Amino acid sequence: MTNPTAAELVARSNRLGSDPRITNYAGGNTSAKGTEIDPVTGEPVELLWVKGSGGDLGTLTPAGLSVLRLDRFRGLRDVYPGVDREDEMVAAFDYCLHGKGGATPSIDTAMHALVDAAHVDHLHPDAGIAIATSADGEELTATIYGGRVVWVPWRRPGFQLGLDIAAIKEQNPDAVGCILGGHGITAWGDSSEQCEANSRWIIDTAQAYIDAHGSANPFGDAVPDNAPLPEPERRAKAAALAATIRGIASQDRPMVGHFTDDPRVLEFLAGAKAAQLAEAGTSCPDHFLRTKIKPMLLDLPAGAPVDQSIARLTELHDAYRADYTSYYEAYAAPDSPAMRGADPAIVLVPGVGMFSYGATKQTARVAGEFYLNAINVMRGAEALSTYTPISDEEKFRIEYWALEEAKLQRMPKPRSHQGRIALVTGAASGIGKAIATRLAAEGACVVVADLDAAKASAAAAELGSTDVAVGVAVDVSDAAAVKAAVDAALLAFGGWTWS
Numbered sequence: 001m002t003n004p005t006a007a008e009l010v011a012r013s014n015r016l017g018s019d020p021r022i023t024n025y026a027g028g029n030t031s032a033k034g035t036e037i038d039p040v041t042g043e044p045v046e047l048l049w050v051k052g053s054g055g056d057l058g059t060l061t062p063a064g065l066s067v068l069r070l071d072r073f074r075g076l077r078d079v080y081p082g083v084d085r086e087d088e089m090v091a092a093f094d095y096c097l098h099g100k101g102g103a104t105p106s107i108d109t110a111m112h113a114l115v116d117a118a119h120v121d122h123l124h125p126d127a128g129i130a131i132a133t134s135a136d137g138e139e140l141t142a143t144i145y146g147g148r149v150v151w152v153p154w155r156r157p158g159f160q161l162g163l164d165i166a167a168i169k170e171q172n173p174d175a176v177g178c179i180l181g182g183h184g185i186t187a188w189g190d191s192s193e194q195c196e197a198n199s200r201w202i203i204d205t206a207q208a209y210i211d212a213h214g215s216a217n218p219f220g221d222a223v224p225d226n227a228p229l230p231e232p233e234r235r236a237k238a239a240a241l242a243a244t245i246r247g248i249a250s251q252d253r254p255m256v257g258h259f260t261d262d263p264r265v266l267e268f269l270a271g272a273k274a275a276q277l278a279e280a281g282t283s284c285p286d287h288f289l290r291t292k293i294k295p296m297l298l299d300l301p302a303g304a305p306v307d308q309s310i311a312r313l314t315e316l317h318d319a320y321r322a323d324y325t326s327y328y329e330a331y332a333a334p335d336s337p338a339m340r341g342a343d344p345a346i347v348l349v350p351g352v353g354m355f356s357y358g359a360t361k362q363t364a365r366v367a368g369e370f371y372l373n374a375i376n377v378m379r380g381a382e383a384l385s386t387y388t389p390i391s392d393e394e395k396f397r398i399e400y401w402a403l404e405e406a407k408l409q410r411m412p413k414p415r416s417h418q419g420r421i422a423l424v425t426g427a428a429s430g431i432g433k434a435i436a437t438r439l440a441a442e443g444a445c446v447v448v449a450d451l452d453a454a455k456a457s458a459a460a461a462e463l464g465s466t467d468v469a470v471g472v473a474v475d476v477s478d479a480a481a482v483k484a485a486v487d488a489a490l491l492a493f494g495g496w497t498w499s
Contacts, residue, residue, distance in 0.1 A: 020373070028057055048109075051064060110159045127380055128203055134381045141179045152168060226269055226274070241306065264379075265354045265375065281392075282371070289398065295344060296346070317344075320342070354371060445467075447471075449473075453473035472489075
């Protein structure tokens, strides 16, 4: 039976995690403190329930919580060797676990355990990160919140950050949370309801201030040559570029693609500051771990011909790889993990939209969602101040952190067809459907093509979400219909393999 405190925590987490303005997929963490009977002593023991490493707040279940004894965890303060060796503390977290099973404790566990509050939320809301990445974020925090929210200078997540926030709460008894420079927010409360209300108040207050006091054109004046193309032309150009861009993103390893022409992306790309902001890169660790530290931006007008765009993308790719290699070499230490690849994860095309890439369709889509979050952050920061992300050196310390590498090594091995895209004709029934089903089961992304659009969509839905399969109508005897199906495959997954 789930402990009532844990059940309440899961419900709060699901509410917060279901709103992309509050936190992004697998971002942030929440916690609650309470008591349970120790089966060994029969006495009450004080526990911490906290979202485990790699979990997602929106879909969190009790199995995704780490459960730790507070007395043991807080005892770690007595053996803490200092910030230069704080990573050593993570191995000690396992010795604080209570009971069997449960999720692996995340690096943020210290923040939740050491802060003297019954409930704690750590989130990555766009409005909050906008304040956190503003050049004068500390002054803005004081102006916006009047002492109820305290500024915390950037520090890499870890045991020391937990100690810092605990001290800030103790020194500011009227505060309900803090802005973490370059990163996000943390809020607390005596009850789950109060903690959630404080989190939402911090976020809503930041957004209201941006709306009331921000400039009307945070991305600079609109550049007419980079205005969004009409939708049919935009989608046609995206399809014409998709295979080339997927090849660019896949030089080091095969990647699956995702495309979006969300109006917020198109507005960003049409602004005079687009190149400057893209070059500045993302700031929140949850963002750049999925998007790389910065995107690749095509520096041609929206109406540039496809062949010219392809030629320029190839040149920019060479420059991007050289730049990323220089970044790695500038900050890598002898014990740093090997460079994981120098290809872009985000490619931006003015007037057309954003292409994002990952090992699977789901990770490709989520990378795009994270960069859209980053665009929203830039919008808010530039509306009030100057967008100022953390330094490249600090980004490297996160991206090539030994703890991050360990998390990557724990990921399951890919299935045999992961990274492959198949367009299967006649796939709504019979042999075609059997082929599509087998390919999807082995990790491929599948375009289910059939004469009957409704049957194609139904068959695709049986295989899973649109991260797994999509249905399209096609008459293979009609050249225009075949091209439309190929374009759909390109826009859905970035490419295809005929079957």
